[in-house]
Amino acid sequence: MMSKVKSSETVKVVVRCRPLNRKEAAGVTGTPGGRGGIVEMDVHRGQVVLRNPRALPGEPRKTFTFDSVYDASSRQRDLYDETVRPLIHSVLDGFNGTIFAYGQTGTGKTYTMQGAWLEPERRGVIPNAFEHVFSQISRSAVDRQYLVRASYLEIYREEIRDLLDPNVHTQPPHTLELRESPESGVYVRDLSSCVCKSVKEIEELMNLGNQVRSVGATDMNEHSSRSHTLFLITVECSQTGPDGRQHIRVGRLNLVDLAGSERQAKTGVHGERLKEAAKINLSLSALGNVISALADGRSGHVPYRDSKLTRLLQDSLGGNAKTVMVATLGPAPQHYEETLTTLRYANRAKNIKNQPRVNEDPKDALLREFQKEIARLRAQLSHREGRGKHREEEGEEGWDGEGDEEGEEEVEKERKLQKERLEEENKAIREDGSLLAVEKQRLLGEKEIMMGDLRKERDTTKQLTAKYKAMESKLLVGGRNIMDHTSEQQKTLETRRQEISEQSRREREILQQVMVQDEETLELRETFSSLQQEVEAKTKKLKKLYAKLQCVKAEIQDVNDEHVRSRQELEQTQNQLTRELKFKYLIIENFIPPEEKNKIMNRLTLDPEEEQWKFQLLTPSERSGCVYLYRVSACVCSCVCLSV
Known part of the structure; x- marks a missing residue:
């Protein structure tokens, strides 16, 4: 049963820009002012100003406003205290919460989410959230009981893998299926869930999963994430209610680290890496479509089913959850298009409305x-x-x-x-x-x-x-000192940090409201002492409106150009994959016996839940035959490749 319906609230969107790396800084030396970055962050107003490196003279810059922004000098702790800490408090109170990082490859998503675990000042959102959860439990009332569980999964090439399963990389790979129920919504069937009693235990679980996570090198990032990962923390709290009975509240925290959006031409990927990049871009494109449909508000259909990523985030985007999106940017001029795309997605996401509510006495507690x-x-x-x-x-x-x-x-x-x-x-x-x-x-x-x-x-x-x-x-x-280093001084310091963060947030919101009101008030108070003065004022306003019109036209042109680039890249990827498919089809037609091909076709079944074709399990005798065919096919492929 779910109760205590809360009024809708929008997705909280924050933007973070990393500094130029050595390679980028070397490529922009000699630029005016000694700076080559195309991104300017106004931390006090929560604004991002983007400069087009190929802009014509007089072309205005693009300005975006968000809940908060963090420049290259920002600290990990600042982002956590101002943006994430209130969300963790909500999860402990029984709400669902989601934090996900979105951005181009190499812009600092994994650093923001995980950071450097062994350095307190560089610890990211996830380790700080672990510490926060258990410290809050230790400081809660004595009459409360808690159970903390954790799960860890990745979406690799549209297949869900349990990173806590010791057989995650067996052959054939052990993949999990998505299911949906009226009580718990979308969930992963047979996903491992481990009970954790301390920060050390939950960190060991994440380290175990990170060791088998899919990563790879590209031209843009030596340790690029080749999969989307989701670390799920479930916090169940039992407390005696006014009626004398035990009531349970369940909060679920999704910590999502998305793989980077990337242009295949820039990353220099091919072969298996190309297939990975194609799946990553398709799932991120589906995420963008969901964000656009929800932000638009007029669309009756939201395409959650276009990818497994959007299905897993269905509750976080437009559902029963409090959500924080961290958009990460790169300031280098050569990444202007990707940076602009990220800012547009983030700008749309801040219009999405969720209906978070406390999860009380669920059946699956x-x-x-x-x-x-x-x-x-x-x-x-x-x-x-x-x-x-x-x-x-x-x-x-x-x-x-x-x-x-x-x-x-x-x-x-x-x-x-x-x-x-x-x-x-x-x-x-x-x-x-x-x-x-x-x-x-x-x-x-x-x-x-x-x-x-x-x-x-x-x-x-x-x-x-x-x-x-x-x-x-x-x-x-609650009330027991789970973490030995917890002390009254730390509690006081944490309270002060929270007060400062809240004050900064309010100051930023008031400043944004004042800016809007100033423009409206200025227009209302305009009085003219002469006709010439009125003409000058209205000419100035006309120029201002004309500049806005030019910005809109430039925006339309940018969107069209981006659409053309995306279509060309998709066509290029499609052509490469089609060539590979034709090559494999040629091998099947010429080297695989027809009866064996029919056996394979007969094993195909349609899964209506996931809308995918799947193979039925093999018997031991059939499996040995398939191994033989696989070896024959591999030899044939090698011979054909050598002849070519």
């Missing part, structure tokens, strides 16, 4: 299952330890387990006494000469059975206790 299992184990232990119903009811009120430890000590003492008593009785039976041998053997057998039952009881109780403690250790309780 794992925390409730943990609580039920712990209560069941506690009841069994209480029954075994002979503490009665009163002790069981007392145990349900507290979660610290201190009373259980005292009871265990008492029961252990009782068992020792019982064992000693049985041993004494056994000794007395053996030493009693008045008993017949048969009777003595019967009594000793009964005592041995009792000793065996006692040992079984002790082993069962130990197993239950261990399971109970293991289950309980996965739950985090």
